[in-house]
Amino acid sequence: MFESLTSALVSLPFSLLDYLVIGMNLLVFLFAGYILNKNQRVKNRNNNHHRMTGLRAINLVLFLIYAVTGLVELVFSIEISHLQQISQTGLTILVAYIIYHYLQSSIIKRFGKNKEIDGEIYHSESYASEIIGLIGLILVGSIALLIIINIWNLNSWLQTTSVLGGILLILFAAREYFLGDMINGLIMHYNDSIEAGAVIRVKQFDILGVVIQITLTQTKIRDLVQKHEISISNSKLRNAIIETISNSSKKGFKDYLDFKIGYDQSPEQVETFLLSVWTKAIEQEIGLNKDTQPKVCVIDNGDHAVTWRLLYYVNNPYRILEARNHLQTTAFDLSRLEKIGLNTPVTHQILSGTVN
Incomplete structure (x- = not known):
């Protein structure tokens, strides 16, 4: 079996360089996760996923090229020309992609920002890292393009102004799709x-x-x-x-909840009720600022109910919604215990009488 496999490999139209590219491509395909994650101090899951997808796409294209080349040569005895140039081009693209990844990781470490968001580490590109990373992409891409041009002996292509003019025309036509976003992002x-x-x-x-x-x-x-x-x-x-919201005072973010309560409740009862809601909620919700007392005030004397507002501070802006939910739940529980309706009772009674 080993001899038949060896003879099959020998019969393939591949040179030593081709086998070297295939072997390197296989190693990169198997250890892509290690290669992409090794040099990153703080990992961004989305960026890693996109880079992994791009690297695997290059691997699969190279595998497909060699598979089709070997199949055509063995089955149809048709010699594929420029196979050496194809191997060198594939190797150039693969190496350039990996070099750019490590260059980008170095730029991120030096110029990027790390943020802890709601207990999880995220990486954010800074103004400097975005600009330097873009310059790095242009440099690596330009060098790779020059190498590929030399591999295919297309030096005269660089002297053809019509080709360069076409590229510039494409970039000019596509400016509205990315230039505005880039400028606004930089601002x-x-x-x-x-x-x-x-x-x-x-x-x-x-x-x-x-x-x-x-x-x-x-x-x-x-x-x-x-x-x-x-x-x-x-x-x-x-x-x-x-x-x-997070750019607030030392007290935290000032938020509020409105409650519609009937006219049958005195101001003292309502104020005591809302302060009790806040007191009970801070025992369970760490996002509420317990060191700053809330305020209770009337917002509107409506036709069917009075709109009371509970003003409070949230010291953890990531828990704004959790704080609201705890206060709403606590208000519902206490309203049932203290017999204070939160359902605009006058309207409720009128509607009930109409239905009856």
């Missing part, structure tokens, strides 16, 4: 208007979440309600009205 980085770890609210897009990362083209936000990640282009985000 946000430079102004520090939004940074990783900030809790923001964008009413225009119905977003309440934590900023995970700002890249040159888009901003990633983790929704506080469903815990999923949202990607929005930098140009759209910068043109929207953004409330930065």
Whole structure:
């Protein structure tokens, strides 16, 4: 069996360089996770996933090229020309991709930012790392392109201005798809208007979440309600009205809840009730600032009920929704114990009498 396998390999139209590229491609395919994660101090799961996908795609394309080449040679006895150039090109692309990954990781370590967001470490690109990383991509890509041009003896291609003009024309036509996002991303980085770890609210897009990362083209936000990640282009985000909730005073973020309570309850009863809600809620919710007393006030004397507002502070902006939920649940429990209705009772009675 070993002899038949050896003879089959010998009969393939591959040179020593081809086998070297195949072997290296196989090793990279098997140990891609180790290669991509080895040199990263703080890992970004999304970036790792995209880079892993790109590296595996290069591996599979190279495997497919050699598989088709060997099959055509063995079955149809058709010699594939330029196989050596194909091997050298594949090796160049593979090495350039890995070099760029390690270069980007070094730039991230030197110029990036690490943020602890809701108990989990996230990495955020800084203004400097984005610019230097883009320059690194251009340099590595240019060097790889020059090597491939020399491999295929296409030096005269560089002298053809029409080709370069076509590339510039394509870039000019595509400027609206990425240039605006890049400029807005750089402006946000430079102004520090939004940074990783900030809790923001964008009413225009119905977003309440934590900023995970700002890249040159888009901003990633983790929704506080469903815990999923949202990607929005930098140009759209910068043109929207953004409330930065985490940029609050030392007391924390000032939030409130409104309750509609009937006129049959005295102001003293309602105020005591709402303060009791807050007192009981802080025993269970660590996000509430227990050192600052809440305020109770009347917002509206409506036709059917009085709208009372409980103003309180949240010292952990990542737990804004949890704090609201605890206060709402506590209010419901205490309202049943103290016989204070939260269902605008006058309207309820009128509707009940109409139905009867």
